[in-house]
Amino acid sequence: MLKVGDQVEVLSAGEILATLDERGELDGLPFMPEMLRYCGRRMTVFKVAHKLCDTIEYTGIRRMRDAVHLAESRCDGSAHGGCQAACLIYWKTAWLRPVSAEGRPAAAGPVDVTLLERATTKEPDEDGATRYSCQATEMLRAAPERLPLKDVRQFWWDYRTGNTGAADTLRGFVTALIGRVRARLGLGEARVIKGRAGTRTPVANLDLETGELVRVRSMDEIAETLDAGLRNRGMAFADDLTEFCGKTGRISGRIDRLIEESSGRMIEMKTPSLVIDGFVCPGRRSFNCPRGHLAYWREIWLERVPTDEG
Structure with a gap:
């Protein structure tokens, strides 16, 4: 059994393609073109992906079998319309081998990846819009079993x-x-934060750029920007994110387009969001889900840190 910190070698593209079915999947999990660049590399297990939170139908926690997340392996969206979600990639253990003292990197060679490229899209939507297929959109097939709390x-x-x-x-x-x-008991969720902004939530434009140092505003300040559903302009502020309040970090990118997991359609954000280096969902309110989604931040939830403080 693999554990966090274990060193593994990603198999060659040819070896991995031999494990896939006609849909380019193994046990319902797609092997995406964005993963090819990691083939033959030695990498470190970041998390063991034995479970995940359902962000499609919100049925709770699902059981994933024989998969891990590897450190520094996020999808760059290059084969999926430039999606910027940067999801942490799932790796089936059948696509990896342990690194031994005598081990050598897997040999690389030309392979036909047409199957992988073809599998990045589904049938178009009724209005003709492109629908994408990726690990995130197919997660319910890759993790079909529910994992209830009673399964301790x-x-x-x-x-x-x-x-x-x-x-x-x-x-x-x-x-x-x-x-x-x-x-x-019918009491609903115990919310750490409660929205106070009413139905029309405010917006701010600080012109923040990649590399700038920012501080997440206090919980009270953020509450003033959220509606009763804890959303600002449609984007949710999860309770787990309150632990970042008051913390500083550097902007690592701007998000304005991503694939909607439930439909596969590309969503263009009317109000762009930012990501902060190292700020990912801790998953504590989702049974310690190891999925590691990037936390998205509205600019109104942040403040620029003066240069002399940085």
Whole structure:
């Protein structure tokens, strides 16, 4: 069993293609063209992807089998219309081999990747719009089993694989348990933050650029920008993100287009968002989900840090 920190070698493109079906998938999980650049490389296991949160139908936590996330392997969207979601890629263990002291990098060679390229799109939508297919859009097929809270083995797996330490494992279980108890009692979710902005949420343009140092505003300040559904101009501010309030980081990019997972359509953001280096969803309110989505930030949730403070 692979664990966090293990060194692995990604198989050659030819070896991986031999594991795929006619859809370019293994167990429902697509191998995407964006993954080819990693073939033959030695990489480190970042998280063991034994579960994930359903962001398509919101059915809860799903069970993923025989997959991991590797450090510094996010999708660049180059084969999917320039999608900027930068999802953490899933790697089936069948696409990897452990690195031994005598091991050598996999040999590279020309391969036919037509199948992978063809599999990046589905049938067009009714209005003719392109619909994309990627690991995120096909996640319910790749992880068809629900993983209920009563299956407490998942928390042991979190700890045993190194996904979480003892404290975070316990915190994740307690948080999930409280959420289930509240749901059974009809109390709804226990929100850390509550929106105060009404139905028309404000917007701000600070002209922030990549590389600038910013500070996430306080919880109270952000609450003033959110509606009752904790959204600003349609973008949700998850409770997990409150732990970044008051913290500083550097802008690593701007997001204005991404694939909608439920439909496969490309969504153009009317109000662009920013990503901050190292700020990813901690997943504590989702049973310690290791999916590692980038956190998206409206400019109104941030403030520029003066140069003398940086």
